Amino acid sequence: MDFDIEYLKKKIIYRSNYRGTKEMDKLLGAFTNKYINQLNNEDLIDLQKLLDIEDEDLYNFYKGLNTNKEFKKNNVNLLFKNFKYKTK
Numbered sequence: 001m002d003f004d005i006e007y008l009k010k011k012i013i014y015r016s017n018y019r020g021t022k023e024m025d026k027l028l029g030a031f032t033n034k035y036i037n038q039l040n041n042e043d044l045i046d047l048q049k050l051l052d053i054e055d056e057d058l059y060n061f062y063k064g065l066n067t068n069k070e071f072k073k074n075n076v077n078l079l080f081k082n083f084k085y086k087t088k
Contacts, residue, residue, distance in 0.1 A: 008044055015051045024055045031083050046076040
C-alpha cells in the first residue's frame with residue numbers, strides 16, 4: 001500500500017480533535033497526541049478506523065461499558081482502552 005504517512009497523521013490528528021462532543025475531542029485528542037508518532041503504518045490505519053466509530057460506542061468501550069459495536073483486538077484498541085486521561 002502506497003500512501004503519504006504524514007498526510008494520514010494530519011488527518012487523524014484533525015479527526016481526533018473535532019468529533020462533535022467536547023469530551024471525546026479532549027479524550028481522543030490527548031490519546032492521539034500521546035501515541036501518533038509511536039504507531040506504525042498498520043496501527044495508524046487501525047487508529048483511523050477507531051476514529052470512524054460513534055462517540056457513544058467509543059466512550060462505552062473506553063469505560064468498559066456495554067456497546068453495540070464489536071471492537072477488534074489490536075494494538076491501538078488496547079492502547080486506547082488502557083489510556084489514562086488526565087484532566088488539567
